Amino acid sequence: MREKPAPRVVxxxxxxxxxxxxxxxxxxxxxxxxxxxxxxxxxVTRGLSTKHPDRVLTTPLSESGITGVAAGLALAGDQxxxxxxxxxxxxxxxxxxxxxxxxxxxxxxxxxPMPVVVRCPVGGTRGYGPTHSQSVQKYFLGIPNxxxxxxxxxxxxxxxxxxxxxxxxxxxxxxxxxxxRRLFRDDVVDAHHRFTLLAGPxxxxxxxxxxGGPADVVxxxxxxxxxxxxEAVNLLRERGIVTxxxxxxxxxxxxLAPVLPLITAAPLVAVAEESTEGGTWGxxxxxxxxxEARQRIRSPxxxxxxxxxxxxxxxxETMVLLDARRIxxxxxxxxxxxxxxxxADRPVEGSTATTGVLFAAPKLNTNDTxxxxxxxxxxxxxxxxxxxxxVEVETSKAVEEIAAPASGRLRxxxxxxxxxxxxxxxxxxxxxxxxxxxxxxxxxxGARPAPRPVPEPTPGPEAGRYPRTRTLDRVQRxxxxxxxxxxxxxxxxxxxxxxxxxxxxxxxxxxxxxxxxEVGLPEVxxxxxxxxxxxxxxxxGSLRDERTVELADRADVGVTLDAGNGLYTPVLRDCASRxxxxxADDLMEFRLxxxxxxxxxxxxxxxxxxxxxxxxxxxxxxHPIVMWPQLCMISVGGPLERVSLMDGVxxxxxxxxxxxxxxxxxxNGREATAFLRTLAGALRxxxxxxx
Amino acid sequence: MTELTELVAGILLIPVAEVNEETGTATxxxxxxxxxxxxIARIEETYGVRLTARxxxxxxxxxxxxxxxxxxGKLR
Numbered sequence: 221m222r223e224k225p226a227p228r229v230v231x232x233x234x235x236x237x238x239x240x241x242x243x244x245x246x247x248x249x250x251x252x253x254x255x256x257x258x259x260x261x262x263x264v265t266r267g268l269s270t271k272h273p274d275r276v277l278t279t280p281l282s283e284s285g286i287t288g289v290a291a292g293l294a295l296a297g298d299q300x301x302x303x304x305x306x307x308x309x310x311x312x313x314x315x316x317x318x319x320x321x322x323x324x325x326x327x328x329x330x331x332x333p334m335p336v337v338v339r340c341p342v343g344g345t346r347g348y349g350p351t352h353s354q355s356v357q358k359y360f361l362g363i364p365n366x367x368x369x370x371x372x373x374x375x376x377x378x379x380x381x382x383x384x385x386x387x388x389x390x391x392x393x394x395x396x397x398x399x400x401r402r403l404f405r406d407d408v409v410d411a412h413h414r415f416t417l418l419a420g421p422x423x424x425x426x427x428x429x430x431x432g433g434p435a436d437v438v439x440x441x442x443x444x445x446x447x448x449x450x451e452a453v454n455l456l457r458e459r460g461i462v463t464x465x466x467x468x469x470x471x472x473x474x475x476l477a478p479v480l481p482l483i484t485a486a487p488l489v490a491v492a493e494e495s496t497e498g499g500t501w502g503x504x505x506x507x508x509x510x511x512e513a514r515q516r517i518r519s520p521x522x523x524x525x526x527x528x529x530x531x532x533x534x535x536x537e538t539m540v541l542l543d544a545r546r547i548x549x550x551x552x553x554x555x556x557x558x559x560x561x562x563x564a565d566r567p568v569e570g571s572t573a574t575t576g577v578l579f580a581a582p583k584l585n586t587n588d589t590x591x592x593x594x595x596x597x598x599x600x601x602x603x604x605x606x607x608x609x610x611v612e613v614e615t616s617k618a619v620e621e622i623a624a625p626a627s628g629r630l631r632x633x634x635x636x637x638x639x640x641x642x643x644x645x646x647x648x649x650x651x652x653x654x655x656x657x658x659x660x661x662x663x664x665x666g667a668r669p670a671p672r673p674v675p676e677p678t679p680g681p682e683a684g685r686y687p688r689t690r691t692l693d694r695v696q697r698x699x700x701x702x703x704x705x706x707x708x709x710x711x712x713x714x715x716x717x718x719x720x721x722x723x724x725x726x727x728x729x730x731x732x733x734x735x736x737x738e739v740g741l742p743e744v745x746x747x748x749x750x751x752x753x754x755x756x757x758x759x760x761g762s763l764r765d766e767r768t769v770e771l772a773d774r775a776d777v778g779v780t781l782d783a784g785n786g787l788y789t790p791v792l793r794d795c796a797s798r799x800x801x802x803x804a805d806d807l808m809e810f811r812l813x814x815x816x817x818x819x820x821x822x823x824x825x826x827x828x829x830x831x832x833x834x835x836x837x838x839x840x841x842x843h844p845i846v847m848w849p850q851l852c853m854i855s856v857g858g859p860l861e862r863v864s865l866m867d868g869v870x871x872x873x874x875x876x877x878x879x880x881x882x883x884x885x886x887x888n889g890r891e892a893t894a895f896l897r898t899l900a901g902a903l904r905x906x907x908x909x910x911x
Numbered sequence: 912m913t914e915l916t917e918l919v920a921g922i923l924l925i926p927v928a929e930v931n932e933e934t935g936t937a938t939x940x941x942x943x944x945x946x947x948x949x950x951i952a953r954i955e956e957t958y959g960v961r962l963t964a965r966x967x968x969x970x971x972x973x974x975x976x977x978x979x980x981x982x983x984g985k986l987r
Contacts, residue, residue, distance in 0.1 A: 742944065783948055783949070805965055835945065
């Protein structure tokens with residue numbers, strides 16, 4: 221039988237509204253022309269007024285009035301959806317959104333729920349003209365308490381609307397062209413790409429090539445731009461540029477943490493949006509990325525529609541609105557400028573076109589297009605000798621020292637801490653006979669002011685002295701971002717118990733010998749943690765806000781792995797229902813990947829709980845950091861030699877320490893202790909974990 | 912090319928004379944899970960092979976590693 225096609229976005233939205241009205245008896249919908257048989261300008265509300273005539277209210281043409289009534293319903297304990305016929309008209313509702321709906325949450329001395337969602341069809345390419353085609357998201361950015369969502373072909377609109385109502389007030393922007401496109405299903409986008417959802421069904425969609433490969437470019441866009449972005453990704457693919465696409469369900473506040481590792485690993489990041497230039501979501505995202513990933517990536521490329529009203533004539537509208545072709549061309553140009561394709565007019569090492577020797581960054585390995593300048597061994601203006609070590613740069617693999625290509629006075633072009641692309645000018649080495657003070661103004665176009673006078677050249681043991689520093693590599697900086705946030709956000713408490721592991725180790729030795737494949741304590745602990753989920757469901761999940769814990773529907777368990785190339789926390793999926801051998805295979809795969817540093821972003825996200833593994837002998841106790849937004853992290857120490865009494869006789873035994881750090885807002889010490897005892901019980905009786 | 916026993920001894924920091932075909936996870940305390948991964952990685956690098964996770968789990972001793980490398984034609 222032929223499979224039913226995935227729903228179009230308008231059908232999915234309509235289905236979501238029907239389901240919400242069935243589930244929520246106090247939900248109301250207000251809007252213009254939303255009654256049947258018309259069912260709204262874009263037919264999103266079709267059938268609702270027939271089924272729920274007392275709660276679906278078609279209203280006079282007053283966006284301000286409608287939105288004010290919705291605010292009143294919410295304040296009285298009801299829930300309200302508002303349909304603005306065209307998002308452009310939301311300007312008329314702005315006062316209520318800015319000054320009543322969003323403010324009411326926190327201006328009465330206590331938290332007031334405001335379950336109001338204002339739905340706005342937005343965007344152009346339909347020839348509707350200047351006042352019916354705008355992308356108005358940017359006017360609502362940064363209003364405290366107001367969350368902004370956007371429909372996408374990756375996200376279920378029911379999830380978005382539910383979350384928006386439960387954590388509102390919120391606005392949902394719905395791209396008008398997207399209404400007629402189908403949702404993607406079964407993780408498939410097209411013949412070349414698949415997608416996964418990071419950080420839950422209302423998190424980020426991550427589209428990546430099926431044939432793998434690290435990203436040359438990471439492209440971020442809101443849902444309405446998704447199809448144009450996908451078209452651009454395929455055009456870029458034909459040009460040999462591997463592009464990963466990231467689409468968030470929630471535009472604001474934007475949680476970058478789940479995708480930061482992917483972003484920081486990419487040579488080029490671009491943000492694309494339909495909004496016209498100036499004060500846009502894309503600008504905000506680019507600034508956030510630059511702030512959070514400073515010195516790891518270059519400034520993101522921002523692509524918006526042009527600074528213009530949106531014309532009605534289709535051929536003119538096309539010139540204004542951002543499309544796939546413009547994304548493709550801009551990304552291609554930026555990418556070629558960052559991959560070491562040195563333009564013909566760019567100076568290269570050894571050139572003598574000017575008075576000095578130009579010193580460009582050489583290609584140090586095949587993987588990198590940029591390097592971080594760590595340290596100059598000589599000061600700007602100092603005399604350096606040919607072939608002596610001059611500068612240290614950090615590649616993705618190592619710190620490399622580059623020698624001076626010639627003798628001369630150093631004129632630095634990229635300071636320590638800055639990034640330099642392959643082929644880009646690092647410094648010049650000026651002839652020594654050119655006295656710094658007499659260098660003619662403008663002798664070198666774009667050069668710095670005249671170099672400072674320096675002492676006579678004294679290269680020797682003291683020449684390279686500098687404060688000892690260590691630059692954190694990319695993986696460590698990603699770890700720093702995660703643990704810093706966890707430390708800020710999570711009021712963690714900690715409990716630990718000691719447990720004997722003789723029985724389980726004997727059991728594992730037998731099992732390994734019988735199957736011929738190694739199974740270790742970490743796998744058993746992961747299995748024991750997963751097996752405990754039914755009894756302790758509230759330890760597996762994430763805190764969505766101060767009142768709500770989103771419970772995980774299966775035991776996806778993260779594990780900490782550090783093979784010397786940085787700390788990773790890949791996630792073992794569905795550990796409760798899979799046999800121990802499969803978990804052991806996955807864990808071994810992850811260990812090898814940790815050693816090679818080749819994880820994908822999807823392997824590092826989505827855990828419901830995490831286990832910190834610290835197997836070195838003698839490790840007594842590890843107090844882990846809870847990986848926000850998770851609620852708990854378990855720690856396992858190393859083997860400890862102990863003496864215990866058995867029938868009054870001292871006997872040697874082996875023990876380890878199990879610890880649990882937990883978010884004290886959601887978990888208390890009694891539950892923590894009970895959970896640890898359950899794990900200890902499983903270790904004392906490993907047969908109960910048999911497949 | 913480094914002999915397999917020398918490779919293993921070098922990572923486990925034990926004398927080469929103490930390494931034989933039986934040396935493995937079940938017989939040698941120093942052969943921990945982390946050291947096991949390091950041994951696998953060094954073997955991949957030295958012999959130009961790539962092991963699957965299952966192969967890495969089943970090669971639990973020097974003897975097993977030698978059989979695996981022989982089957983892949985890396986010891987001829």
